[in-house]
Amino acid sequence: MALDFQQIYTKIHEIGATARQRRERLESLRREARALFRQTAQDVDALRDKVESAKAVDPAIRCALPLKEALDTHHPTPGLPLNATLIAADGSQINPDRHGAVQYGLVNVGAIVxxxxxxxxxxxxxxxxxxxxxxxxxxxxxxxxxxxxxxxRDLDERRKLDELSAQYPAPVITFTDGPIELWGAKDGQDAAFSQSLETYKTVLSRLQTNGVTTAGYVDKPAADLVVRLLELMKLGDLSQVENLRAQHPFRGVSDRWLFGEKGNPLLEPGERSAVFQLQAKSEKDYRGLLALHFFYLNVGTHGHPWPVRVEIPRWVADDPEKLDALHAVLIEQCRVMGAKPYPYLLHRAHETAVVKHEEKNQVEQMLLMEIRRAGEETDDGSFKQSAKDLSGRGRFGQ
Structure with missing residues (x-):
């Protein structure tokens, strides 16, 4: 037996025994957060000043930065754009495996127009x-x-959108799964990341020059950017707060709950929130028209709200026509998927991009055969991998 279920059951029992306390605590925090949201919703200048104060204490603070709209702004679904071309891209990869018989990697990008x-x-x-x-x-x-x-993979997805969008007349609306912000080493010391980031920004700039609308669709978002803004308001004089980044008075309250509370959602089905700028350490990398912004969008139905976060660059955030077109297209795409709303084209792009296990094996066999045919030395898989294959067991993350 791989697991000691008695130990696990004991822990689960402890979790159950304290469930009521956690629920009551979370409900109290939610009430307080909701009240503070309503209290500060219209005072955009004070909210912006608070973010500036937070940046003075911790320049890497990550939160929502309001623009001109009130926090509780909500926009209904606009009409669909005429003659728009929609392009979605997704990617998958095979990572190099030191336990394999041959060392290789693969990046596969699927796109649909x-x-x-x-x-x-x-x-x-x-x-x-x-x-x-x-x-x-x-x-x-x-x-x-x-x-x-x-x-x-992330860079190649955006490159594919750039390549395809140039082949179609305006308006063109493109999107990928996940944030627009490129993730990787953020300490500035990783030359590979820095080079990729510069290439990525060049691709974004071409999309902007060509008038292309682009976005990143974040399903079930975990980042609590608006709640973090409320936490900053609650903390008072931030210059007196020790270790600001570790202070989370509303821990457990999520943006998803705030905008999509069952029975009392801030956003009705099809509505989007105000547009916010992303305040983060990466702000210095995305400047001008590339500055990162986002909004929340309820792609769910009455009784079943489902807020998602949509990330956009400034050139989209500043253009009401592009913003409305993106809003309408995403709602329409999610409706295609019925009770489990998710953009249909992103679903299709994922199906195109995913590398199946049998395809991975076929690539490895083709590569090994070609290497051997050319007389190049090949290796064997590790004995550890052989033992795992023999037992039919594997472990996640290794």
Whole structure:
């Protein structure tokens, strides 16, 4: 038996025994957060001043920065844009595995193009890039980590949107799954990330120059950016707060709850929130028209709210026509999926991009056969991997 279920059951029993206390505490925090939200909703200047005060204490503080709209602003679904081309992209990867018989990586990007009302069926595209030999190392000679391969995947997704959007007349609306913000090493010391970031910003700039609307769709968002803003308001004089980043008086209260409380959602089905700027350490990397913004969007139904976060660059946030078109398209795309709202084109892009287990095995066999045919030395899989394969067991994250 791999697990000691008696130990686990004991812990689960303890969790159950304290459930009522946690529920009462969370309900109290939610009431307080909701009251503070209502109290400060219209005072945008005070909210902005508080964020500036927080930045003076901790420049890397991460929260929502209001623009001009009140916190409780909500916009109904606008009409669908005419003759818009919709493009979605998603990616998957195979990470280098030191236990494998051959060292390689793979990034696979799937994209789909839809021209509503044209009578044409959606077009799908796939870009598959095999990484081998020197491509498995950074310029400094360090092996590619799983995070670096994921970074390349994110960059290639946006590149594909740029490539395809240039082939269609305006208006063009593009989106990917996940944030627009490029994730990776943020200390400025990783040359590979810095180079990828510069390339990524160049791609974003081309999209902006071409008038393309682009967005990142974050389903079931975990970041509590608006709640963090409320926490800053509650903390009072921030210059007197020790270790500001660790102070979370509303811990457990989420943006998802705030905008989508069952029975009392701030956003009705199809509505979006005000647009906020993202205050974060990465602000210095995304300047001007590339500055990162976001809004919340309720893609659910009456009785079943489902707020998602939509990230956009400033050139979209500043353009009411682009903003309305994106809003309407995302609601329409989610309705296609019925009771489990998610943009249909992103779902299709994921299906196109995903690498199945049998495809992975086929790539490995093809690569091994070619290497051996060319007379190059090959390796064996590790005995650890052989033992795992023999037992039919595996472990997550290894």
């Amino acid at each position: 839809l021209q509503p009302g044209s009578g044409q069926t959606p077009q799908t595209f796939t870009d598959s890039q095999l990484l081998y030999d020197d491509e498995l190392y950074t310029a400094e000679g360090n092996p590619l980590t799983d995070g670096m391969v994921a970074l390349k």
